[in-house]
Amino acid sequence: MIICSIDPGSKGSICLLEEGKAPSFFDINKNPIAAAKLAKTYNPDIWVMEKVHANSTDAKQAIWSFARNVGQLEGKIDAPIFYVTPRTWQSWAGIYGAGKGKGTKKKAYEICTTMYGKVFFTGPRGGILDGRCDALLIGHWYVENVLKKNFK
Numbered sequence: 518m519i520i521c522s523i524d525p526g527s528k529g530s531i532c533l534l535e536e537g538k539a540p541s542f543f544d545i546n547k548n549p550i551a552a553a554k555l556a557k558t559y560n561p562d563i564w565v566m567e568k569v570h571a572n573s574t575d576a577k578q579a580i581w582s583f584a585r586n587v588g589q590l591e592g593k594i595d596a597p598i599f600y601v602t603p604r605t606w607q608s609w610a611g612i613y614g615a616g617k618g619k620g621t622k623k624k625a626y627e628i629c630t631t632m633y634g635k636v637f638f639t640g641p642r643g644g645i646l647d648g649r650c651d652a653l654l655i656g657h658w659y660v661e662n663v664l665k666k667n668f669k
Contacts, residue, residue, distance in 0.1 A: 521561035522656030531556045532652035549586045553593035565659045568600035606658040625650040
């Protein structure tokens with residue numbers, strides 16, 4: 518079974534998870550259509566996307582950008598999508614409310630690098646690729662909380 522999990526932010530990523538294999542990532546980098554098109558070639562069995570919403574403190578441009586990414590991803594995927602809120606998967610991972618600023622991103626990075634090493638989650642200049650971390654944890658949340666609970 519191939520699970521495709523998505524963090525739809527502008528620095529987000531699409532993660533393909535398949536049992537016994539290392540994850541594959543397609544970074545959105547302001548081009549969600551190209552990333553979804555690549556991921557779709559693997560014919561995933563399930564698509565899981567973070568269900569995002571705007572906050573009153575978000576800039577208008579950021580809200581439109583987020584909405585555009587989600588709409589483009591949904592249109593290109595053209596398949597049923599399972600949605601999960603950030604609070605749900607982050608609480609499961611133990612990172613919800615991990616601190617102001619980048620505390621949540623740092624904890625997600627620590628979890629992901631423990632599982633798969635730093636190679637997937639660190640950029641060429643050493644920065645954290647937090648979209649990849651989020652997409653991976655969304656996929657693992659789905660496996661643990663939907664797949665395993667429905668097929669026991």
